[in-house]
Amino acid sequence: MKHVPTYIIAAAIALGCALAQDKRDEEIKELRERIAKIEEREGEKSYYLSSTGIRHNRTCKYFKANPKFMCTKKEGRACQICGG
Numbered sequence: 001m002k003h004v005p006t007y008i009i010a011a012a013i014a015l016g017c018a019l020a021q022d023k024r025d026e027e028i029k030e031l032r033e034r035i036a037k038i039e040e041r042e043g044e045k046s047y048y049l050s051s052t053g054i055r056h057n058r059t060c061k062y063f064k065a066n067p068k069f070m071c072t073k074k075e076g077r078a079c080q081i082c083g084g
C-alpha cells in the first residue's frame, strides 16, 4: 500500500463528516417538509360545520360536502359520533 500523507486522511475524514452532516440536514429538512404538509392538510377545510356548530369529518353520516359550511379541524365542536 502506498503511503498516504496524514493530512490527506484527515481531510478525507473531515469531508466524510461534512457529507454525513449534509445528509442529516437533508433528512431533517425532508422531515420538516413532511410535517408541514401534514399540518397544511389538517388546516384544510375538509370538515362539515353544522348550523349548531358541530364539526363532522368525511366518514360521518351527518357530513355534507357543502362548500359554504366547510371548516378546519380547529373550528366548531367535535361531533360525538365521528369525533369531528
Ligand SMILES: [Zn+2]
Pocket (backbone or CB within 6 Å): 055, 056, 057, 060, 061, 062, 063, 079, 080, 081, 082, 083, 084
Ligand atoms: Zn359527525
